[in-house]
Amino acid sequence: MAQWMPLEKRKYVGKKIPRTDGPAKVCGTAKYAYDIVLPGMLYGRILRSPHPHAYIKNVDLSAARKHPGVKAMIDLNKYTVRYQGDEIAAVAATSMDIAEEALRLIRVEYQRLPHVATEQDAMAENAPRVFERGNVAWDNAGDKETVEKILAASAHVVEDEMYTQVQVHNCLEPHGCVALWEGDDKLKVWISTQAVHGNRGDFASLFDIPEENVEIICEYMGGGFGSKFPIGVEGKVCARLARQAGRPVKLMLTRKGEYLAVGNRPSALMHLKLGCDSAGKITGMWQESHGTGGIGSGAGMPLPYVYHVPKGAYYKKHGSVRINAGSARPQRAPGHPQAEFGMDIIVDQLAYKAGIDPVEFRIINDPNETRKRQYKIGAERIGWEQKFNKVPGSAAGHKKRGVGLGVGRWGGGGARSTKVTVEIFPDGRVTATTGTQDLGSGVRTLIHQITADALGISMDWVTPRIGRSSYPPSTASSGSITTGSVTPAVKNTCDSAKKQLYEKVAAALGVSPDDLEGANGVIRARSDSGKSVKWKEACALLQGQQISVTDGWVEGLSSSGVAGVQFAEVEVDVETGRIKPVKVVAVQDFGLCINRITSLSQINGAIIMGLSWALSEDRTLDPNTGTMVNPNMENYKLAGTMEMPEFDIVIDEQPERGVIGLGEPPRVPTAGALANAVYNACGARVTRMPMTPDVVLAALKKGGAAR
Template identity: 30%
Template sequence: MDDVTVNGARHPAPRDPDTTSAEHVRDGLGLTGTKIACGSGVCGACTILVDGSPTVSCLLPSDRLAGRTVTTVEGLGGTHPVQHAFAAHDALQCGYCTPGFVVSASVFVDTWRADHGDRRPDRDTIADALSGHLCRCGAYEGIFAAVAAACAGEFDAVPDREPPRRDAVDKVTGRARFSADLAPRGHWEGVIVRSAHAHARVRAVHPGAARTRAPDPGGPAEGAAGASAAVPEDTPVFTDLLGDDRTVRYVGQPIAAVAAPTPGGARAAAAAVRVEYDPLPAVLDPDAARAPGAPVLYTTRDERAAAPSYGEAPTPPAPWKGNVRGPGTLSWRGPTAVRRLRRAARSGDPLLVSGEFTTASQAHNPLEPHVCVASWEPGGDLYLRVSTQAVAKTAERAAQHWGLPPDRVHVVSEFVGGGFGAKNALSADIVASVELSRIARAPVRVVFDRSEELTDAGHRPGARTRVALLADRSGNLSAMSVDSVGEGGVSVGSSTAALAFLMYGRAPRRVRDFDVVTNLPPGMPMRGPGGPPMAWALEQAVDAMALRLGEDPLALRARWDGNPKRRALYERAARLDLWRDRPRGPRTGRFRRGVGVAAANWMYLIAPQAQVELSVEGGAVVVRSATQDIGTGIRTVLAGSVADRLGVPASGLRVEIGRSGPVHGTGSYGSRTTTSMGPAAVQAADRLRAALRERSPSLPAVGPVPEHAFKEALVSSEGVRVTGGRSRDRWGQLSPNMAGDLALGRGLSGAVHVMEVEVDTLLGAVRPTRCWAGIAAGRVYAERLARNQCEGAVVQGVGYALFEERRHDPVTGVLLTDNMEDYRIPGMGDVPETEVYFHEGGFEHVTGGGVGLGEVSVVGVAAALANAVHDATGWRPHELPIRPDRLIGGLR
């Protein structure tokens, strides 16, 4: 039989045609740089070279590798110019898709240079070459720059400068180990059994031949069908996941889970599980759910209280009427605004602008799916290797759930392949893997496939928002009304209208948030929860008002907006060639260019309990915290903050994060990580300097420290350990600590996006060409990494505006867009060339001087694009996404 040569080494060729090449390379050979994401050849994360040709290994049966030569990202050796360029240009964020990009780009660069010499390819050529790859974080601007620079020969030698991202080299070489990569030898594979009904009572769940408890040496295992002797220890295991509530309320809801020593065995065991249902009436459409006599999802007070929430903060109480919840307590009834708007409507006031705007639900869809590898150690400790945005919180919740002392739960999350709000909970992958591991007495890995990820791992709920604006005869805002209905399936927590309360001064306003529940999967918080649907409605209404007043849309916003930080962005945007030279008046012809603008804000959130520990170990400083890096760069921020404060090179520090322990680190959500962890690191650095000076008084009290003096101080301070926390802001905070580690600070961040599009009026296609993103979030801790986040936010906003839409079968509730062909996210050819500008003033009262920017940078993108489409065509998009059929229909 032919061998296969992998990275220069010969191996026996695999025989199993049911195993993919990706599975063989990863699990058979341990080359985990090859990632599995979509499972259908769409995203490119699993790309390897087969006989020198880029190949998606998730579609190639492993037995087809016989006699072939394979190169994985590890085989590039970390020396290819593309790897140097990707690291130097920060052409990555979470890094999960990076190995696939690097492998394909290495072939393109080598071929291009052989054909064209050291000449830069243009943007469209690079996009075409890498069209088979997707980055959910949206790091495309850096990828364009990196590939062009590598083609130009700029990275043939090892760069003499450290890359801007601390873990970049690990990610471009495939050394970064994500949760699924950490499964030990001998682990079992778990599979979740999910509901086939949108609404039903589960009468019984039969585990088939799977056992339901650990083998008992003295007798048969419980759950083994007809066993009269001890069941073999490799018999599949089963656990029930429903708990006391035996009602399933959507297709895909977890019911049970099974595990076996092999993936095929686990799938077979799952297929053997039999569920007995009593079907119940279901409502699958928000309008039907509101109709008189509609089946009610939550019939008791306890059921309503237990409804899942898609908000980040605790969900405030609200009244229920059937399947409708609201208005919430954060709503503002605004009697003055209501009187003025009603009077204007009765009189036909031309300065009244109103409309209804809808948004589809947007899946988080991180390329690294939900995954947990759980193991119970002999002493009773629980280890969770899990993809999470909240290491410390996951450990705390796991200890509570399984009744363990906190120090007996150990959560490891070294690298996280994106999250965007989907990975904050004690999710089904965690619960299933822990319970199955207890029964199997072996580590168990549970990984969502892409269908599960798109169905039941969270999404930004759809919304239906009515907005009304009234201007007075001077063109000032006289009244505002925003009513929004969230459509989060079985979940609640709309805050869309409430966010409009914070925009455009203090004119009288009414804002009301409602939810309508249906038998569809639950939403979860997603980057700027409530913000993008609010901006989609409000910012288009503001543009319509500018037209009604005959005023420049940017100038009107500057006049209405009382936020000084956003005013600075308006002034900057007004001077852009992109804005000043935009087309004016009606446009004709097939291809029409338009430019639109939208403003946004976001709350300033804090993690009051954030901590950073510095210790002297082996003559070096170790920076340690139980936080995690989901691609936003907190490793780099921690190292840079400590190094700057101590006056030493960051390269000499060792950063250890992604592990639970006594040093509490904040979760990565709510745009609060950097603004909380950075100041905690600074305080820890001050305390370490003081401790070092006690042993080495000659060490400077402030400023840079000479290298020799620092090394001498560390030698005499072995074992010194200090902890820093985040001190209070000068003006305090607006709220107490909520939800364990969340508080509201004083002030709002701001953003202004200016978007240019080209509209093909024949095919209904919208192509974003350029975007300017102005961000006002105070001090920027790591400039290139922050810029990368904001560029990625534009990519995600473009996806929200043009492509992303979860669709369900209207009869069964089955998700139809459960793969990455039917659920489309932007690729490199879909995104505009983006320029990011930071306004760094306005937060001098904040400890550290800066606040989060991950949320505010995405809120207004889709609205700016919609306003650009209207500018180009005269047609106002009311439904999101802006599909070709909708655009063509609107132009008729």
């Protein structure tokens, strides 16, 4: 079984190493798809439906076609549009302005159809149908009557309704690409994607050309969060426009397009009941819920979340509801934050009702040993003993503080298909190359660190290369598996390349290759430390040749399954309803930490995303028109630096488990922790997101809490 290098051989792994590509990003030399400009390049734009539901009776491109600046046009031949923003046609023109102008010249004849813009409307009897098969897909489990009997016999029971709103991905770099045809059957695409090799296959299938004739380039990307697996309509039409025009085309979405058409996190309305015995052990759980992923189907949630509910004591009726809005796409821990918000609030309520400290209640009901330990760490770091209000809302004054907690779990793992090429050159330079993409893990830096440590040399010798489909295949970045896929492959390939170099060195020193070890840029014999060569000397022994090894992922260096908890301290102004997050403590395990800076970045970013979702973000549809009223960064409220509290991150290291991905798990616990802290601060249960001042004031009024 493969193993990571021993602790004493880790000069870079596990340390605070700044991002290898940090200077390039700061100085602007890092080129994103958005930055690419090619000679003769055209600019693409997509015409979208202004209506939430309509038949397309006719699309007239003739006026636009006459515009001298328009070089290519496509009618997508759609029969039905099902959401505001659904794509109808596309143009490529000599400038962005002309492309926009051309869109305005396209005449579309719509036959408006009735729409549904809320879950309630979509679930109503005789509601207009988004698709023929109906608007709701039900998912049932357990026996309702049995669970109701269990709850009736329980010592304590709580019941409430929790709501989480739709969240849009908000990638700073929009979806899109630049497409360049080189002849009839060779395509080169600079694209913002989280699936370099997946996109190569998709473009090849779509245009029926050999996969090896497609080159995908994504050396840098400005966020994906789960929404950038597909090439998208924008990718498809960009390549078609380029082929039609015989010129390269850039088509990056507008910000409005981003909000309407390329994914979101579904909503969730959860009506929950939870019971426990007199010792605080959960006895049963009752759930009736629904959510919407727009016209798509992805509104499921993993309830009951984390805590143990006895077998046969769980009842669920969950509906994935289709409405006339842009389809959901996977978003950073799909389903988990919604489930956590509902579960952690109802668990918190039950703890208070049973008269058991919420931390202790979780320790009683959470079967995960790692989290049982993390609860204690988090409680100490937030100052639970001193800050927890035994009587919620009892603090004096109108600005009241309180604490609460939430939990998370995730899978991760590694894709065995991942391949890496390591080359060692006679002048001492080393390249480590794989076709992965950096979705945010800092994988370029991780490759850099591991290569240097595995070969026992300075990072200065190493150049990591990622983001091209011409590089060895790597998996899509999905489910927090990038690090668990790439880093074992890098370590394994470095070991194979090192073996070849050591055979040369051994012959020169007159020792066995197995007798050699490398550290600090020197390769020496263990049996005779006088026999050694510097790295540069060793590589010179290659005498004009180079070592080039392609190898792949191996068992033993990564695993899956992580646990985390977060504690929040908030201040609630009971006069204005404003919530001010004061501090968030995150205790997160992810096995072996390769880089403390990039790991902290991942956790910080996840908490920020969770805070922003909990406090302000909201994709708002007008039910009457079925259109989004805030498709821009001015009115869709992303939390900014002024909303951010102090972060206290605890890396709960378990290096013996190997590498496990970190992108998604810390995104999960934040909203529940905040909501529970709000209750502890002011005595009012805020069960609806975003927890804006009006929502807090309504909860205060309803709950009759201290003001």
